[in-house]
Amino acid sequence: MKHVRTIIDKEWSEVFKNRMVIMTMSLLPLLFTALPLVMLSMTSGNSAMAGAPADSSGLPPGFLGACGGMNADDCMQVYLMNQFMLLFMMMPLMIPTTIAAYSIVGEKTNRSLEPLLATPISTVELLAGKCIAAVVPGVVTTYIAFGIFLAGTFFIDISPVVRAYLLGPTWIVGIAFLGPTLAVIASIFAIFVSSRVSDPRVAEQLSSLVILPLMLVFGGVLIGKLVINLWFMIIAILITLVAAVILLYFGTVVFDRENILTKWK
Amino acid sequence: MIKTQDISKVFMIGKKQETELCAVDNLTLEVSKGEVFGFLGPNGAGKTTTVRILTGLIKPTRGNAQVAGFTLGKEDTQIRRNVGILTESPGMYERLSAEKNLTIFANLYEVPEIPKAVNKYLSMLDLWNRRYDAVGSFSKGMRQKLAVARALIHEPQILFLDEPTTGLDPEAAKMVRDFIEELKAEGRTIFMTTHNLDEAEKICDRVGIFKQKLLTQDTPANLRERMFGRKVVFHLREVNPEWVNEVKKVGGVSEAEVVDNKLVVSLKDPEQTNPVIIERLVDVGAQIQFVGEIRHSLEQVYLEMVSSEKGGKA
Numbered sequence: 001m002k003h004v005r006t007i008i009d010k011e012w013s014e015v016f017k018n019r020m021v022i023m024t025m026s027l028l029p030l031l032f033t034a035l036p037l038v039m040l041s042m043t044s045g046n047s048a049m050a051g052a053p054a055d056s057s058g059l060p061p062g063f064l065g066a067c068g069g070m071n072a073d074d075c076m077q078v079y080l081m082n083q084f085m086l087l088f089m090m091m092p093l094m095i096p097t098t099i100a101a102y103s104i105v106g107e108k109t110n111r112s113l114e115p116l117l118a119t120p121i122s123t124v125e126l127l128a129g130k131c132i133a134a135v136v137p138g139v140v141t142t143y144i145a146f147g148i149f150l151a152g153t154f155f156i157d158i159s160p161v162v163r164a165y166l167l168g169p170t171w172i173v174g175i176a177f178l179g180p181t182l183a184v185i186a187s188i189f190a191i192f193v194s195s196r197v198s199d200p201r202v203a204e205q206l207s208s209l210v211i212l213p214l215m216l217v218f219g220g221v222l223i224g225k226l227v228i229n230l231w232f233m234i235i236a237i238l239i240t241l242v243a244a245v246i247l248l249y250f251g252t253v254v255f256d257r258e259n260i261l262t263k264w265k
Numbered sequence: 266m267i268k269t270q271d272i273s274k275v276f277m278i279g280k281k282q283e284t285e286l287c288a289v290d291n292l293t294l295e296v297s298k299g300e301v302f303g304f305l306g307p308n309g310a311g312k313t314t315t316v317r318i319l320t321g322l323i324k325p326t327r328g329n330a331q332v333a334g335f336t337l338g339k340e341d342t343q344i345r346r347n348v349g350i351l352t353e354s355p356g357m358y359e360r361l362s363a364e365k366n367l368t369i370f371a372n373l374y375e376v377p378e379i380p381k382a383v384n385k386y387l388s389m390l391d392l393w394n395r396r397y398d399a400v401g402s403f404s405k406g407m408r409q410k411l412a413v414a415r416a417l418i419h420e421p422q423i424l425f426l427d428e429p430t431t432g433l434d435p436e437a438a439k440m441v442r443d444f445i446e447e448l449k450a451e452g453r454t455i456f457m458t459t460h461n462l463d464e465a466e467k468i469c470d471r472v473g474i475f476k477q478k479l480l481t482q483d484t485p486a487n488l489r490e491r492m493f494g495r496k497v498v499f500h501l502r503e504v505n506p507e508w509v510n511e512v513k514k515v516g517g518v519s520e521a522e523v524v525d526n527k528l529v530v531s532l533k534d535p536e537q538t539n540p541v542i543i544e545r546l547v548d549v550g551a552q553i554q555f556v557g558e559i560r561h562s563l564e565q566v567y568l569e570m571v572s573s574e575k576g577g578k579a
Contacts (some may be wrong), residue, residue: 006372010358089550101339109354115415118320119373120346258323262314 003121007129008136014106015099015133024098025137029145032091036084037152043077044157074161081162082228085171086218088146092183093211095138100190101204103130104260105197114261123255127191131248134187139180146175174233181240186210188247195260266423266454267296267319270350272328274314288314290478296471298422299452300555301445303459303469305567310476313353313459316425319456320350333422346374349416351426355408359401363392363411366400369417369527374419386414390444406437413444424448426457430464442468464566472563474570481570488566494519497535499528499542511549515541529559 015021067075077142107113116126153163197203220226274289288311296302306312317323319332321341330337333347357366364383371379381534387393390410409429416424429445430438438461445468448455459465465472466485466510473482481488504523512521512530517538520531528546532538535558 002375003373009372010361010369013365014358100579110359111352111354112358113356114317114322114352115350115370115412116358116373117322118348118350118352119370119374120375122342122572132381135420181566261322 003125004129004132007126011099011103011130011133012137015102015137018102021098021102025095025141028094029091031139032087032157033145033149033152035087036081036149037156039084040079040153040158040162041075041156043073043080044159070161074159075178077158077162078165081166083218083221085166085174085228086214086221087253088142088149088171088175089178089182089214090211091145092135092138092179093186093214094208095141096134096183096187097190097207097210098204099137100130100134100187101207102192102200103134103191104194105200105203106194108198108260109200117257117261123257124202124252127188127248127252127255130191131184131187134190135180135183138183138186142175142183144177146171170230170233173237175227177237178233178240178265181237181244182214184244185240185247188244188251192247192251192254195255266298266300267294267302267330267332267456269294269319269330272315272318272325272330274311274318274323275326287477289318289325292475292479294473294479294482296454296456298454299320300454300471301449301457301469303457303465303472304475305459305462305465305472305563306475307571308460312475313427315475316350316427316456316458319344320348320425346419347421348423348425349419349421351412351416351424351429353427353431357400357403357408357411357415359456360399362397363387363400363403364396365413367414370415371418376419382420386418391440394523404437406433406440409433409437409441410444413441417448421453423454423456426455426459428458428460430459430461438464449466460564462567465562470568473565476571485563485566488563489561492566492569493560494531495533495562497530497539497542497556498524498559499530499546499551499556500554501526501528501546502554504528505549506550508549508551511545512542515545518542548555 060108067078070078103114107116151169153166186207190203193206194200194203197206217226221228226232269292272289272292273287276286278284278286290311292315294302304312304315318325318337319330321332321344324338328504332344335343335347337344358369361369364387367383367386368379371382376382384393387396390413392407392411392414393497395403395407395446398537400411403411413429416426417454420566426445430441433441442464445455445457449468457465457469469485470486471482472488474480474488481491483491504526505522508528509521509523512518512528515538517534518532522529539556543553543556
């Protein structure tokens with residue numbers, strides 16, 4: 001465990017001196033927290049649809065079930081929020097990707113990988129250290145940003161029904177549990193990519209492909225094929241958990257110290 | 266301390282990994298405790314690959330070895346725990362301070378008293394005043410010294426130094442060399458790859474000349490003797506060609522010839538034979554101005570070995 005702690009300490013000491021990471025960790029949450037708040041405040045207040053039933057809102061029929069007894073305005077806000085809330089799912093993907101993408105290729109370009117691998121550290125310890133070092137800032141930043149968002153909703157005149165939905169189990173469970181598993185997947189994927197390429201920028205670009213499945217979910221929600229509710233979150237958590245375990249296993253298996261040392265120029 | 270038996274390493278290269286490249290071919294050698302072994306060879310000879318194999322970083326294709334009493338391939342973690350490595354490039358964490366760099370590695374090597382060990386090596390290598398500075402601001406020589414400190418932080422039994430002075434200015438190279446001399450005086454076992462033959466001659470107890478395979482290994486003095494024999498030159502006021510035959514009659518002399526105004530004698534044991542030759546020359550009326558031994562450099566031995574290997578292959 002001492003080796004893992006040392007790697008985490010080393011990674012954070014280095015990473016938090018990297019402007020790119022600092023920018024990603026500060027601007028991204030700022031933007032992703034502000035956007036849904038702005039959207040909420042813009043769509044709040046009375047409109048022509050106020051008081052009309054939800055099914056008159058023209059929203060995808062698949063989604064209307066999630067609206068329960070809401071009126072058309074509230075249902076529209078919940079529909080929009082469901083899409084904007086996906087931004088909070090992007091944070092635990094993007095921040096760890098930025099950190100982890102640099103982790104191995106950065107060591108290679110720095111020529112520090114060989115001395116590091118020459119220590120008694122095991123591959124599992126090395127990968128665990130690098131993975132945790134990337135996951136924790138992503139998850140903590142997401143939690144803080146989500147907390148600020150929830151606090152911000154109290155300063156916006158939204159209906160109690162919408163607030164109850166936002167404070168309800170769907171997104172709390174999603175942020176609390178799906179966020180970390182997504183962060184683990186993003187980190188392992190980025191570390192895997194990082195160990196295969198020789199340029200940190202290429203590593204980051206390739207690693208950002210991990211966002212694609214989330215984009216598909218986003219598209220599914222937009223066209224009404226997917227409805228985000230508690231069950232969706234639970235199923236997503238289980239799937240990502242299994243995917244994280246499988247990736248973690250393969251990540252350790254395919255991390256070939258010899259290849260990384262000898263085939264990289 | 267280090268014992269290898271027929272170690273070979275074959276890399277598969279090419280787009281489809283279809284071509285075999287033999288980097289190390291049946292390497293058998295032994296390095297004793299407290300010995301400084303110089304591993305000499307041209308670029309691409311396989312020296313770094315050998316160091317990586319012996320430090321448990323890469324696996325040999327064939328053969329076996331014992332390093333610091335542990336079996337290669339079975340106890341690699343133990344080997345890594347007991348050896349220190351100075352890689353060809355210092356590879357420090359540039360954004361971190363010298364102290365932080367050493368602390369990280371002290372933790373990874375599970376050094377018991379980390380601050381004490383870190384302070385010891387920072388002081389020993391004259392880096393104390395710059396301990397809080399980012400390594401990125403260090404000169405090449407300072408980085409190399411820090412890399413040496415990193416390799417020693419866990420007090421390893423064996424130290425592998427891969428081209429320790431390459432790319433350093435003469436002053437920095439001398440500093441590193443002096444430090445290696447200090448380590449040698451402490452009785453550490455050192456396995457050093459180098460291009461610098463003067464350095465190898467000064468520091469190493471034994472050297473091996475390597476080019477995919479070990480061409481030869483011995484003390485620098487023995488290598489010179491094996492390659493060129495020992496030659497003594499007698500500077501005379503004038504030379505009478507007949508004196509050559511007189512000298513050849515002396516026991517232990519294998520060859521004698523006149524070169525300019527000098528009599529060059531090949532012999533096995535100059536310490537024993539020189540007085541006899543001098544006596545004989547004085548008897549025949551030669552006026553000896555001074556006597557000296559012709560010393561071939563390790564570089565000449567190295568070039569001879571490497572070129573004969575090339576010739577052999579051709």
